[in-house]
């Protein structure tokens with residue numbers, strides 16, 4: 001199974017005969033400020049430790065996550081990006097059949113399939129901002145039995161939070177013993193942390209939350225993800241993970257990132273302001289509809305009279321070296337949707353100008 005991702009600047013630059021640095025990448029949704037200031041110093045300070053294995057228990061990193069979220073260290077498992085956790089979760093939780101709200105991150109289908117888990121998709125609607133309704137969830141669970149339900153919060157690629165009724169449904173159902181287990185992907189929730197469902201964890205034996213440093217801390221290259229879950233679930237996941245999957249630099253970086261209050265504030269201010277500005281700029285282009293979003297990316301639907309997003313993508317890449325994410329590969333969307341990251345003001349302006357020109 002071939003999963004398509006944004007951010008593939010290495011393959012594209014080789015094809016176009018340019019450097020990856022020449023590409024203005026809106027296809028991966030990463031904090032436009034990059035990693036927190038001072039991180040390079042922290043990493044070089046750890047460089048000599050590369051001659052030893054990393055701490056096999058990830059103690060400093062787990063302590064930092066525990067302190068930041070005010071959650072017991074027993075409730076945390078860390079991995080090589082949240083993707084590694086996603087690959088182990090079906091087996092660690094003993095899930096043979098799961099329900100997923102789609103469209104969503106393509107790796108879920110591959111990860112679950114590789115573990116022999118049947119993953120059934122429940123398609124969400126544009127008018128619900130691509131988040132599931134309680135009626136839809138209830139109907140799917142009545143029709144069939146699932147050991148896990150997987151939701152993305154905020155949704156990817158729409159950026160919408162779960163509706164209040166769906167959140168209440170998650171809270172209620174994750175409290176009940178027995179299945180289904182509720183798995184919530186919150187890798188983008190740092191952009192609206194107050195909405196995190198982590199607040200239900202202490203009352204919910206059937207809830208696990210997938211988190212990541214990748215998006216908010218501008219560090220996809222470091223690979224740091226973590227799971228917040230009841231102690232026995234986190235322990236089960238930790239037992240399945242390979243030793244040393246979080247390297248020494250990533251362990252130190254993760255702990256440092258959580259100490260960066262000023263960077264966090266700047267990021268939140270910047271992304272909120274630029275998201276609004278970019279949404280207004282895109283909406284002003286005839287034939288584009290921008291979905292309301294709470295994270296650092298925007299989903300855009302194109303009028304059918306316009307050329308499809310895959311063609312638009314190549315047009316602006318060839319001309320402007322700007323990369324957007326066409327969404328035809330997301331099951332539940334089609335080639336008249338694209339997604340763009342929220343970046344710095346001048347970069348967003350370049351994107352708007354390139355789209356205006358191409359359309």
Ligand SMILES: Cc1ncc(COP(=O)(O)O)c(C=O)c1O
Pocket residue numbers: 080081082083084105152156185187211212213214220223224225
């Ligand atoms: C919704 C969602 N979940 C999880 C991931 C995996 O992120 P990482 O492995 O970098 O933590 C991604 C990456 O694009 C994503 O979009």
